[in-house]
Amino acid sequence: MKRFFLLLSILLISCDLEIPEQVYDDPLDLDYNASKGIYPPAFIFSPDRITVNSGINQSVAIHALEVDSIAGAHIQIAYDKNKVDINTITQGDWIINSNQQPIFFVEKDNQSGIIDIYYSILGDDEATAGSGVVAYLLFNTLSPGQHLIQITNKTSAVKRDQQQIILNGLGSLALNSQ
DSSP states (O other): OHHHHHHHHHHHHHSOOOOOOOOOOOTTOHHHHHHTTOOSSEEEEESSEEEEOTTSOEEEEEEEEEEEEESEEEEEEEOOTTTEEEEEEEEOSTTOOSSOOOEEEEEEETTTTEEEEEEEOOSSSOOEEEEEEEEEEEEEESSSEEEEEEEOTTOEEEOTTSOEEOOOEEOEEEEEEO
16 A cells, blocks of 8 residues: 555656646726726736637627716727728617617728717716627738727717816737738
């Protein structure tokens, strides 16, 4: 019996017991965003980097990250129209409540590679706050390589009294197309 335990001990000691390091790169994690210089309130992509097959549809979410007292927003997205095709943009579930559906509309300029998303809450309801999915983008890449979709600095958000909300971060989506 002693031999068995000795043999088992030697076997366990001789094994290479590597503990894998966890990678914490959740785009919705505040510490992860802080490491990239993005602090709330912000608009970001989730995921913020993906590998895709060229020509295959892929979906990504645009998130509001701890945006408080908001009554409306304009989110501008820029992409290279020669490398990426944005198929559809649909509304997410951010700041939707049972009393009122927010106004959501999109202008897509295929010639310049710009998408403008407008989001507004009408009425006298209290301004809404929090995090959530503003919109979903369905896209595909037109060629292999590295591509970038960005939320531009023309993005803005306002409170009910039309006072500007200072955004501390605007995300980007890094695409690796194969």
